[in-house]
Amino acid sequence: MRVLVAMSGGVDSSVVAALLVEQGHEVVGATLQLYDHGAAIQKKGACCAGQDIHDARRVAETLGIPHYVLDRESRFRAAVIDDFAATYARGETPIPCIRCNQTVKFQDLVELAHDLGCEALATGHYARRVEGPEGAELHRAADPLRDQSYFLFATTREQLEFCRFPLGGMPDKAAVRAVAERLGLAVAAKPDSQDICFVPEGSYDRLVAKLRPETAEPGEIVDLSGQVLGQHQGIGRFTVGQGRGLGLGGGGERLFVHAIEPGRRRIVVAPRAALVRTEAVAGEVNWLVTPPQAPRRAQVKLRGREAPRQAVVEWDAAAQVMRVTLDEPNIVAAGQACVVYDGDRVLGGGFLRAAEIDMAGAAA
């Protein structure tokens, strides 16, 4: 069949294209030009640099497949970068890789694949798509270290039907690199990407300040009682749960960002014990199963790099939100994704909403 492969120029998606060619499919490669890399150069290990487009083209040449560079700069800017800055400005923690998957990648590329007469879209994501009795299911990757199912929760069921993740069953990255070497791909030893692709390392706040100047305005750092403990140089430098860079000096109990109040430009700090809670609410929910009619036990993941935790999940169909009660209290950062698992299977997810507990309530 004719398959569109999203080729980033990295080893993973290159191997995907090569495997599909080897299996006899008619492979069409596409690489997204997401932003002017001149604005974010001189960084190692991050994806989407200009070099990656050339790498993708070289791999396509090696494989003898057609390859196209798609200009998605304005789409990426609106759907991902502006959202990234706006989320900081709201005092929340953005998760741009999911926004990108949700829009530029799965929505747009699935549409393009249909337009080009393709029967599937394949990507280098580490997740498994399993044919179930009710259609395609999304499962964690075989390699727990590489699993990216968390970042794919917003893929709709229709998109999932159309997608293929050929690396989901790979035991580890070394196996992927071995395939790349066996197939003679020049990118076999290329380093993994690490950062958010459009932000040069260590300067998120500068990009955010450029797009949202209000996030760089100074303000107060206060404790739960409202007492001023210090000053900060802009809310764009902080996310909920952060313990470093507060500049409050040593001594006393270690403090973390408890809340960000964009209106008053205040950072509220507290000891860790005051940050954690058991209740969380997520909106913009995407279900990959029939939404549960009653509260159900499941595992939830509240950030990319942590293991799922036991919880009870309830779907409030009227409010279109998911209510989560954690067995053990945890930090809940608004803006991050809350992804619901049943074992290895992704049931659905949403974006965490700001805590409904206000200052007075927390202080009481």
Add this chain to the structure above:
Amino acid sequence: MAPLYLDANASEPLRPEARAAALAALELAGNPSSVHAAGRAARQLLERARDQLAARFGTGPGEVVFTSGGTEANALALHARGAGRRVLVGATEHPAVLAAAPGAATLPVLADGRLDLATLAEALRGPPALVCLMAANNETGVLHPLAEAAALCRAQGALLHVDAVQAAGRVPVSLAELGADSMAISGHKLGGPKGAGALLLRPGLALAPLIAGGGQERGRRGGTEALPAIAGMGAAAAAAEPVQALRLAGLRDAIEAGCVAQGARVAGLGAPRLGNTTLLILPGAPAETQVIALDLAGVQVSAGAACSSGKVGRSHVLAAMGEEAGGIRVSLPWNAPEDAAERFLTAWSAMRNRLSRRAPVGAM
């Protein structure tokens, strides 16, 4: 079936006469500037090409300056002739011109893509100017009213440089008849090899070099001439008879009629145009998707001007004509097969029908 190449305005297929001339030149060891017999043999081929260009484009052999291509020829003209003058360029000029004249004022075009002569007359009042206009537009094929523009320039003491890269060989173009001061042409757009172009000058016009080098080209362009490409260009110019364009215009008209009947629009339809070129706008269908879909069907066209990465940007030509949508450029080569229109329409209709599956395209 062999792919159908319909991207002549990007590059014409090599003409057999050009191939023979280039191959003969490749066999020569001599440098055209050398005094010995080998040098004289090379010089003979170089001068033959100079004669061929001079005869075809209406100037003397001594007024032909060989360059690396159309871009350099335009840059040389603007650099050498623009000193001390105001530079006025058409809004739809090629990036080679726009980039070579960063401080230039822009002359608007009418909705059909033709130069607005009234605005030109207005703009010519004032200090001496250098006016730069293309004879034919690379994207739409629209022909500027050059004779009228030249008369206005003469009356106001302005110099006129003509970018004839697309027009040369396709419509009659003569420097002498136009009364222009200089004219740029490109070898591979005539059906010669890539890598050669020429700046043709009005007799007696002095020219300061961009590259001084060893004083070649009478001190107007240093560097050993690219003899095989130049010999091929000369032969291509001699072989390119504008009357051949009538055959291509018939094919082009059939393509336009077929597409318009299915909801497409033609940019610059009312204006005089090159017979081999059409820019088809299919409302609601991204040009980038159309180019890829047609390529996968073995039909090679382009979407406006693509940069070297292959990324397709928004067309400044269509923007200058007040057109919001993007379009695909179909440009028939000198050797287009007789069934080119039929084959194009078969692929185009299939693409159009697939694109209209999700949203109506080409709605009237």
